[in-house]
Amino acid sequence: MPKISAPTVAEHRAMQRAALVRAGEAVLLESGLAAVTPRSVCERAGLARSSFYDYFATKDDLLVAIAIAAIEQWDAEIEQELTGAEPGLGELRRFIDATMEMTAAGKHAIAGALSDANLSPSRLEDLMTLHDALLRPLVRVLSHLGLSESKSAVALVQGILGAGVQLVSHGVDHRAVADDVYRLITRGLTD
CATH class of the missing domain: 1.10.357 (Tetracycline Repressor; domain 2)
Structure with missing residues (x-):
């Protein structure tokens, strides 16, 4: 089981999701809509690419x-x-x-x-x-x-x-x- 960086798993998940949203926003504002991909957002957030799908089913959901x-x-x-x-x-x-x-x-x-x-x-x-x-x-x-x-x-x-x-x-x-x-x-x- 991966380490969590919050008192509870729910808080950890909320922090990870928020990090992806912030990273997605940063990529969107800096590089435009086409640059917002699971890979670029996860790299920006410092998470494994597969983590994206733990929080968002699609790119639309992230947007x-x-x-x-x-x-x-x-x-x-x-x-x-x-x-x-x-x-x-x-x-x-x-x-x-x-x-x-x-x-x-x-x-x-x-x-x-x-x-x-x-x-x-x-x-x-x-x-x-x-x-x-x-x-x-x-x-x-x-x-x-x-x-x-x-x-x-x-x-x-x-x-x-x-x-x-x-x-x-x-x-x-x-x-x-x-x-x-x-x-x-x-x-x-x-x-």
């Missing part, structure tokens, strides 16, 4: 695990940023600023790197369900502004935020984009 970890981290950071924000426009401003700052810091890079993944339909559906959970903070912010009942308002604001994320991802200053996004959402195209 979804990487995406889930990134989504959960993003969600936690947004929630932290919104802590203590005054409900209403102040909360909306903080949400927009945090979204653009986090994008500028590269925290949206996983989404871009995974966008070309040809995931199986069931795995893609799992991922989309979790991605939809990212809308919860936005829905809460909009509810404080009296807009939570409007599905179109949520979708339109999400679209504007998505366009802002794309701009920041392509090198536009995140502060300027945040200002434009906030102005567009709160005042429209004209004052």
